[in-house]
Amino acid sequence: MTDLTDLGVAAIRDGVATGAFTATEVATAFNTAVAEANDALNAFIVTTPDAALAAAARVDAMRAAGEPLGKMAGVPIGMKDLFATQGVQTTAASKILEGFTPEYESTVSAKLWDAGAGMLGKLNLDQFAMGSSNETSAFGNVISPWRRPGDTAPLAPGGSSGGSSAAVAARIAPAATGTDTGGSIRQPAAFTGISGIKPTYGRCSRWGVVAFASSLDQAGPMARDVTDCAIMLEAMAGFDPKDSTSLDLPVPEWSAALSSDLRGKKVGIPREYRLDGMDADVARVWDEGIAWLKDAGAEVIDISLPHTKYALPTYYIIAPAEASSNLARYDGVRYGLRDLPQGAGLQDMYAATRAAGFGDEVKRRILIGTYVLSAGFYDAYYTQAQKVRTLIARDFSQAFEQVDVILAPTAPTAAFALGENSDDPLAMYLNDVFSVPASLAGLPAMSVPAGLDRNGLPLGLQVIGRAFDEQGVLDAGLALEQRAAFSARPAKWW
Amino acid sequence: MSEYRIQGATGEWEVVIGLEVHAQVTSNAKLFSGAATAFGAEPNAQVSLVDAAMPGMLPVPNRECIRQAVRTGMAIEAQINTWSRFDRKNYFYADLPQGYQISQLYHPLVGEGALEIQLDDKDPTSTKTIGIERIHVEQDAGKLMHDQHPTMSYVDLNRSGVALMEIVSRPDMRSPAEAGAYLAKLRQILRYVGSCDGNMDQGSMRADVNVSVRRPGEPFGTRTETKNVNSVRFVMAVVEQEARRQVALIEDGGTVVQETRLYDPDRNETRSMRSKEDAHDYRYFPDPDLLPLVLDEAFLAECRASLPELPDAKRRRYETALGLSAYNAAALTADVETARQFEALLASVATEAGKAEADVAKRVANWLLSERPGILNAKAIPADSPKNSLEANTAIVVATEAGTISGSKAKEIFERHLTGDIDLAAEIDSNKQTTDTGAIEAAVDAVLAANVDKVEQYKAGKEALFGFFVGQTMKAMQGKGNPQAVNQVLKAKLG
Numbered sequence: 001m002t003d004l005t006d007l008g009v010a011a012i013r014d015g016v017a018t019g020a021f022t023a024t025e026v027a028t029a030f031n032t033a034v035a036e037a038n039d040a041l042n043a044f045i046v047t048t049p050d051a052a053l054a055a056a057a058r059v060d061a062m063r064a065a066g067e068p069l070g071k072m073a074g075v076p077i078g079m080k081d082l083f084a085t086q087g088v089q090t091t092a093a094s095k096i097l098e099g100f101t102p103e104y105e106s107t108v109s110a111k112l113w114d115a116g117a118g119m120l121g122k123l124n125l126d127q128f129a130m131g132s133s134n135e136t137s138a139f140g141n142v143i144s145p146w147r148r149p150g151d152t153a154p155l156a157p158g159g160s161s162g163g164s165s166a167a168v169a170a171r172i173a174p175a176a177t178g179t180d181t182g183g184s185i186r187q188p189a190a191f192t193g194i195s196g197i198k199p200t201y202g203r204c205s206r207w208g209v210v211a212f213a214s215s216l217d218q219a220g221p222m223a224r225d226v227t228d229c230a231i232m233l234e235a236m237a238g239f240d241p242k243d244s245t246s247l248d249l250p251v252p253e254w255s256a257a258l259s260s261d262l263r264g265k266k267v268g269i270p271r272e273y274r275l276d277g278m279d280a281d282v283a284r285v286w287d288e289g290i291a292w293l294k295d296a297g298a299e300v301i302d303i304s305l306p307h308t309k310y311a312l313p314t315y316y317i318i319a320p321a322e323a324s325s326n327l328a329r330y331d332g333v334r335y336g337l338r339d340l341p342q343g344a345g346l347q348d349m350y351a352a353t354r355a356a357g358f359g360d361e362v363k364r365r366i367l368i369g370t371y372v373l374s375a376g377f378y379d380a381y382y383t384q385a386q387k388v389r390t391l392i393a394r395d396f397s398q399a400f401e402q403v404d405v406i407l408a409p410t411a412p413t414a415a416f417a418l419g420e421n422s423d424d425p426l427a428m429y430l431n432d433v434f435s436v437p438a439s440l441a442g443l444p445a446m447s448v449p450a451g452l453d454r455n456g457l458p459l460g461l462q463v464i465g466r467a468f469d470e471q472g473v474l475d476a477g478l479a480l481e482q483r484a485a486f487s488a489r490p491a492k493w494w
Numbered sequence: 495m496s497e498y499r500i501q502g503a504t505g506e507w508e509v510v511i512g513l514e515v516h517a518q519v520t521s522n523a524k525l526f527s528g529a530a531t532a533f534g535a536e537p538n539a540q541v542s543l544v545d546a547a548m549p550g551m552l553p554v555p556n557r558e559c560i561r562q563a564v565r566t567g568m569a570i571e572a573q574i575n576t577w578s579r580f581d582r583k584n585y586f587y588a589d590l591p592q593g594y595q596i597s598q599l600y601h602p603l604v605g606e607g608a609l610e611i612q613l614d615d616k617d618p619t620s621t622k623t624i625g626i627e628r629i630h631v632e633q634d635a636g637k638l639m640h641d642q643h644p645t646m647s648y649v650d651l652n653r654s655g656v657a658l659m660e661i662v663s664r665p666d667m668r669s670p671a672e673a674g675a676y677l678a679k680l681r682q683i684l685r686y687v688g689s690c691d692g693n694m695d696q697g698s699m700r701a702d703v704n705v706s707v708r709r710p711g712e713p714f715g716t717r718t719e720t721k722n723v724n725s726v727r728f729v730m731a732v733v734e735q736e737a738r739r740q741v742a743l744i745e746d747g748g749t750v751v752q753e754t755r756l757y758d759p760d761r762n763e764t765r766s767m768r769s770k771e772d773a774h775d776y777r778y779f780p781d782p783d784l785l786p787l788v789l790d791e792a793f794l795a796e797c798r799a800s801l802p803e804l805p806d807a808k809r810r811r812y813e814t815a816l817g818l819s820a821y822n823a824a825a826l827t828a829d830v831e832t833a834r835q836f837e838a839l840l841a842s843v844a845t846e847a848g849k850a851e852a853d854v855a856k857r858v859a860n861w862l863l864s865e866r867p868g869i870l871n872a873k874a875i876p877a878d879s880p881k882n883s884l885e886a887n888t889a890i891v892v893a894t895e896a897g898t899i900s901g902s903k904a905k906e907i908f909e910r911h912l913t914g915d916i917d918l919a920a921e922i923d924s925n926k927q928t929t930d931t932g933a934i935e936a937a938v939d940a941v942l943a944a945n946v947d948k949v950e951q952y953k954a955g956k957e958a959l960f961g962f963f964v965g966q967t968m969k970a971m972q973g974k975g976n977p978q979a980v981n982q983v984l985k986a987k988l989g
Contacts (some may be wrong), residue, residue, distance in 0.1 A: 084549060104548070243552050245784075329547040370777065
């Protein structure tokens, strides 16, 4: 029998359905892999092997009883620790929520369990999803399973969904949930040679997901390939009346409709994404991607997204502004950390709790957000940023009058070493330069592995689509995947 | 209408008042969560995950709260904004779990409207229009309890997230009486519309009172805002105290600072809470968890169709169509419950008596406004006593209207009905007044014969004694003599 941990979502689901193996065998195999790897990779904040086994036992019992099985039946997954999970600690990788155990289950995780998935554990991330390297986690950084050949220097798995990317790349989970605010699914997927899609804003309910920036946060799947992403997204997506920004649209059967035949499709190549001094490998892979999509039958067109250069500053006003308000609830009054110095009053308690509970990057963004919303600065920063956001969205809608999807790199470089950027927040923020525009416009976008750089590290290509057109994004992603034939995987050193 | 002026040492001052009224929306559920809103529940018994601001919780607007605010806006003939938006007002406090209040700063649900106040019920010319700038909806905060523990404060989140309407007036009021009349009128309309129960003692309605003073004709002075004033009387007191304090301050060479103040009813004075310098920067911005609120025509049409007849229209109708006096019309429409009772009894009496409502309206009005309250008060019987039923009231008023029993007999029987256990129909029947002239003549003859001295005095010019003879005759007939018939017979016999 093949090693079960080599299998992805579709293979596991089909194997369980046909009886090639049981869900319990799959869960056991992944539980073992997690236990072996987690000390080295630090991908999980908590592991929940019993939950994985219990879900698997339910699926096995349903199959034995001849009951219909869900889309994710028998597939154990990692759950980013930003999703509230009933009875299981939910921290957002912050000290301020350490020990917090919700009495509720996020809509997305509940849908996955309903579809037959099981939980291997809660995955590490940048604290409150703020970061691009996982170095802002209060529970230690995740180590990428990838290494530069001949070098043991620990590499960043990307962020904020770095636990998710590391776990899937290391084959200790066949798939994982991620959330993407400015690139937090796509950039770590690119860094670790896996696939991940951020759907249209509103596709996946935000209910029960610890909020970072409400107008940008969007959950999505991270998995080995495009098909697995499509299957898992079907299980995650859907209208939720508990989220006012949820899309009241039916969930298409994306996986069933997948087609890499792009004849009649037009692909836009945004000239503003071709930056001066662009990494040569990134440029090469992008050119290869263009050729692959042509090969798949698409017509390639140069397009302009003129406000691209304003996306990063716009994002770093809007996201911190929303975060500064969203994180006000962590005040030590009702749950989570409370630091109450002797004789302290309410204000002292707030100050002490938040000083002790939040990490530096979180504090930095709260300060930025508080500043840009302050009286006297609001119009210059927040109002202006909202106007630019509208222009960026308009760039895309005008481009999509001409083309069906847009192809661009996911990130400006391959994975960097841990510590390399951590003293320079601006260099770190530049990681998001290609991913942020689609976030600001609320558009579906995915990263698929496309090749390796000169150091043998994965590079991803990004496909951005029209609002609600996840199908177009997944189809183009599949066309790239088939031609890239990306088969590299990290050597097991843990 | 005479102008209200504060007499200062250096001359006259005019007071300028604007009110921000917070009215709790009548709804079974909170503005953004499904939690209940009933008054008086155990602390933290009515708190959802959203109200407690647990991680990942999201607000979902409650349509009923929006509907009530829109209906309120329609009742003051205000502009209804079909596109509005919620903003976050950010500040830290232990009774504010989210760390922000969801409110509407930039795009309120309801725009400009107006309210007409009347300072004297009997003087239709004593009216004044008070502008209303806006109505927006927002969340209430929870409540801190400082008396439960020696060193700690407790937090009750039952009120957290309850929907409030903030109704902001223009600075159009110029006297304590106008401010009081405005608040009373607003409360009346809210109760008519059913969008707020108006229970000021339970905190369902409270006012922030903005007061400034100026020399007549000069620009507005600096205002102070006295928070959370919870009765009409206190609002009037705040205006008066605050205006006098400001005048004294200015005349002593000081300046009024823009600040938030609190009213202490025990000492009848306001005192400073915080000044503008340490005011919060609320960092308002659009709530990214919520989409703009867009109202469609069907929703607006339903809101409009469900509006009841409003007090001013009702009062005019009572005067014109029912022929009631201005005073009675005002008294019956002052509160929606009174008007409701009146209309129910009016319809019931008209039906039972087989007459038009206009023909029985005066009798019903008098019964409700003077006769029945007299009995209830004298016997300390609550108006909601089950004995004080629509059926009993109808039976009494119909019997009076038909001339079956006299007015005084009616009151007597109703009193016995309220306090005892009588068969009301049988009692009315056995007390039927008689117009049988023979019986009346016999009774009159007996009374006159027994009071020869008084008959002589009457004939000598002491005509006030006529009432005595009526009373004696009625007494002799156990109240069953028809008063008009008794009068006629007496007049004839006494010549």
